[in-house]
Amino acid sequence: MTHVEDELNSQPACWIRAAEEAGRHRAALPDPGERVAVVGCGTSYFMAQAVAALREGSGRGETDAFAASEFPAGRSYDRVVALTRSGTTTEVLRLLAELKGRTRTTAVTADPGTPVMKAADDLVVLDYADERSVVQTRFATTALTLLRAHLGLHTGAAVTDARTALTGPLPQGLVECTQFTFLGRGWTVGLANEAGLKMREASLSWTEAYPAMEYRHGPISITTAGTATWMFGEAPDGLAEQVRATGGLWVGSGLDPLAELVRAQRLAVAVAASRGLDPDRPRHLTRSVILAP
Numbered sequence: 001m002t003h004v005e006d007e008l009n010s011q012p013a014c015w016i017r018a019a020e021e022a023g024r025h026r027a028a029l030p031d032p033g034e035r036v037a038v039v040g041c042g043t044s045y046f047m048a049q050a051v052a053a054l055r056e057g058s059g060r061g062e063t064d065a066f067a068a069s070e071f072p073a074g075r076s077y078d079r080v081v082a083l084t085r086s087g088t089t090t091e092v093l094r095l096l097a098e099l100k101g102r103t104r105t106t107a108v109t110a111d112p113g114t115p116v117m118k119a120a121d122d123l124v125v126l127d128y129a130d131e132r133s134v135v136q137t138r139f140a141t142t143a144l145t146l147l148r149a150h151l152g153l154h155t156g157a158a159v160t161d162a163r164t165a166l167t168g169p170l171p172q173g174l175v176e177c178t179q180f181t182f183l184g185r186g187w188t189v190g191l192a193n194e195a196g197l198k199m200r201e202a203s204l205s206w207t208e209a210y211p212a213m214e215y216r217h218g219p220i221s222i223t224t225a226g227t228a229t230w231m232f233g234e235a236p237d238g239l240a241e242q243v244r245a246t247g248g249l250w251v252g253s254g255l256d257p258l259a260e261l262v263r264a265q266r267l268a269v270a271v272a273a274s275r276g277l278d279p280d281r282p283r284h285l286t287r288s289v290i291l292a293p
Contacts, residue, residue: 189211203272
């Protein structure tokens with residue numbers, strides 16, 4: 001078994017622990033009413049998109065998401081939350097340094113022995129969700145589970161669905177597809193973006209991701225036999241029928257959207273195996289992007 005397989009299979013246990021410990025981290029996480037930005041790079045940026053939509057959508061306060069390198073310096077926030085598995089990513093550390101003494105910052109990280117421990121004002125360490133693999137799975141979903149629980153939006157059904165996602169068969173014909181499009185609405189747009197990234201990283205697949213209502217505005221033109229369109233959450237009326245009419249494979253969502261992401265992680269590993277690729281050694285990638293001064 002690859003590292004990434006081992007780590008993605010451990011997600012239900014990690015989610016249970018994160019939800020149980022959310023109360024202990026309350027002081028380090030945003031209070032209701034605070035104006036918040038959530039930042040990250042790569043997978044962490046897509047989790048930031050999901051967190052921001054969940055928080056603002058639940059009425060906890062205005063919340064934006066940015067790639068750490070694209071943070072708008074002139075904008076004022078009560079708190080900036082940085083998601084960083086490694087704690088060493090250059091863009092995140094630079095941003096935290098720029099915000100020091102000006103804006104309260106929180107880092108959610110997996111490694112307590114990294115520079116981010118001194119760069120942020122407040123810390124949440126999820127060391128039990130750290131990973132050996134380059135391709136992120138359990139840290140990202142565990143961090144999101146922690147923040148869902150902090151917002152009062154996590155339930156045990158997500159864990160139950162994650163177990164189902166790990167044991168149930170993938171849709172017939174999905175692994176053989178040559179192109180994959182992932183769709184979301186609201187907070188699941190970030191999950192769709194992350195699913196596409198997992199497929200690119202682990203299996204070198206051609207993937208795209210869009211807000212579901214945008215799919216009709218051009219992207220559906222590439223859908224045909226041998227392509228798959230996967231919806232995270234409830235689909236817009238009529239979209240499944242439109243995709244099927246193209247000859248493409250429609251994959252609906254019957255699980256908690258975060259559990260659907262676990263299924264997409266499994267797909268990435270399965271496609272990699274079918275192509276003779278090692279998902280533990282993704283092409284041109286490292287565990288953390290550390291730029292020279």
